[in-house]
Amino acid sequence: MRTIQAKQIEQAVYELAKEACLGIIPSCEAALAAAAEAEQPGSAAKFALETVLENAATAKKECMPVCQDTGYAVVLAEIGQDVRIEGKLLQDAVDDGVRRAYEDLCFRKSVCDPLTRVNTADNTPAALHTEIVAGERVRLTFLPKGFGSENMSRLYMLTPSQGVQGILESIVETVRLAGSKPCPPVVCGVGIGGTFDTCAFLAKKALTRELGSHNPRADIAAIEKEALARINALGIGPQGFGGNVTALGVLCEIAPTHIAGLPVAVNIQCHCMRAAKREL
């Protein structure tokens, strides 16, 4: 049994929040540069992508959040079952890291009561997802999730007969209905299978993968490629200005489901893909 101090987790969350909010992940930056090349010279689409790339460079240089929506703090914690956390509750450690980071680093506090809309003023609570895994390490992933894109996400409870075509149509419909609202070019995190709730989590977890990666299962990787091609044929384009690139990638994760169902969750991510990971 290995002991990890809750303070270490708090500090790691603080540093991960900083790293995540100040820049877009390299695989996303590369995809945006490739997208800018794919748009017509002089088009609004190309202008939008070049502006976004210039923004990423400015954010890095001046240590400013790349987007003002520093997000709902989503934290995925894979906890080895031979680890004991000492000092305080895991949720409190994560929230303390978030609170300190968002205050110290001038990040926007964007969490509020769903009805009164009163802001919690410190960006807590974090959405903490824990998974118990083998071993004695703790792996943390920090995903600051903006809501312009989160709002455009959808969950479909398909029937088994709808199959692969149904999955593809659900992904493409989600992007089509979102239009210009979620800051395209988007990234789709897709959950396939599981239950109503685990399917949505799979979609979120898919967004922690690198852009350009593919699901190791060939039939799922084929869905990722086909969905991306169909989305880019929509012509929505960067910022909805029309163009060739409406999505930068489709990332699918799967889990076994019930014999009666085929849940599909599509979690939309804007072009500003941010994440940071660390193992303790």
Add this chain to the structure above:
Amino acid sequence: MKKLTLPLTEEDIRGLHAGESVLLSGEILTGRDCAHKRICEMLDRGETLPFPLSGETIYYAGPCPAPQGKACGSCGPTTSARMDAYAPRLLALGLKGMIGKGERSDAVCDAVTEHGAVYFAAIGGAGALYGNAVKKSELVAFPDLLSEAVYRFTVEDFPCIVAID
């Protein structure tokens, strides 16, 4: 790129065409979900707004807090469609410009035409660039709304695309 100085005149607005890139300089107000809701609730109660809307341009944005030495933190546009429920009412009160990201409802498009206003699309996700274009920021109303409060920004060369003229 065409440069425009705020407040917008009727002549400025008549000269704008959808798809055209512009650089805005001058004063704008910020306002997003909660501020719009509060403005409309005040109007429902027959109260006077703490700031007149006539001739103003509203930027749909909620900035990050300003770090030391800067007027404003990162401050890109938010999704305009969420303000569609409120925008026609504000346009009827003389609001001349709106800046945000993404498409608007038919009702907003009609109100823009009817009242001789304009909707500018800013580039979503370019928070650092837009934050740097803010040279001065002053709290105008609703401080309890934190980042959703109404601020008066003085901006310089704020890049936008005319979306609805």
